[in-house]
Amino acid sequence: DADVTQTPRNRITKTGKRIMLECSQTKGHDRMYWYRQDPGLGLRLIYYSFDVKDINKGEISDGYSVSRQAQAKFSLSLESAIPNQTALYFCATSGGGQNTGELFFGEGSRLTVL
Amino acid sequence: QQQVKQSPQSLIVQKGGISIINCAYENTAFDYFPWYQQFPGKGPALLIAIRPDVSEKKEGRFTISFNKSAKQFSLHIMDSQPGDSATYFCAGGNTGKLIFGQGTTLQVKP
Numbered sequence: 442d443a444d445v446t447q448t449p450r451n452r453i454t455k456t457g458k459r460i461m462l463e464c465s466q467t468k469g470h471d472r473m474y475w476y477r478q479d480p481g482l483g484l485r486l487i488y489y490s491f492d493v494k495d496i497n498k499g500e501i502s503d504g505y506s507v508s509r510q511a512q513a514k515f516s517l518s519l520e521s522a523i524p525n526q527t528a529l530y531f532c533a534t535s536g537g538g539q540n541t542g543e544l545f546f547g548e549g550s551r552l553t554v555l
Numbered sequence: 556q557q558q559v560k561q562s563p564q565s566l567i568v569q570k571g572g573i574s575i576i577n578c579a580y581e582n583t584a585f586d587y588f589p590w591y592q593q594f595p596g597k598g599p600a601l602l603i604a605i606r607p608d609v610s611e612k613k614e615g616r617f618t619i620s621f622n623k624s625a626k627q628f629s630l631h632i633m634d635s636q637p638g639d640s641a642t643y644f645c646a647g648g649n650t651g652k653l654i655f656g657q658g659t660t661l662q663v664k665p
Contacts, residue, residue, distance in 0.1 A: 542648065
């Protein structure tokens with residue numbers, strides 16, 4: 442089983458719908474992240490969390506929200522999806538501490554907003 | 556504002572050749588500079604990383620060269636192989652947060 446699991450792996454939705462992407466991890470890491478990947482733009486940080494009570498905005502948080510339900514679970518929500526949120530979304534974890542950090546990524550959730 | 560700029564966007568190299576990907580960063584607070592490799596359908600995975608107190612790090616065929624004064628670093632892949640064909644991302648980070656470059660798609664021709 443994968444250490445970082447994302448669901449769903451693929452989702453097609455319509456403009457205005459609410460969407461939730463879920464991430465769970467078995468690595469025991471405190472730090473979790475959501476990134477978005479677009480061709481030519483690389484990976485951009487949406488939100489990150491260093492523990493259950495800590496939530497921080499990243500580079501492109503507008504239009505997104507997150508919830509850290511437990512150490513192992515971090516979900517990303519799009520309250521009202523729009524077409525330019527069509528992208529590949531990655532969840533990642535890190536052990537933190539002295540190490541700024543190797544990130545361990547899930548296999549991604551491809552979202553299409555029509 | 557792109558804090559980490561990566562070039563080229565795509566690269567084609569013959570088998571056995573040297574692949575070079577360059578990155579420039581703006582944030583002088585960055586204290587960790589990793590390179591990630593991503594194969595189609597997979598998430599990125601750490602390839603090699605360097606901290607700013609050294610100018611070069613080598614792991615097998617992969618070398619990072621780091622120029623702190625110029626705020627630039629590069630990945631060199633020696634003896635490139637078809638199995639190296641992937642997308643490569645540089646990044647800069649501190650306090651546990653990584654900012655990535657735009658990515659480079661490398662194709663190594665047999």
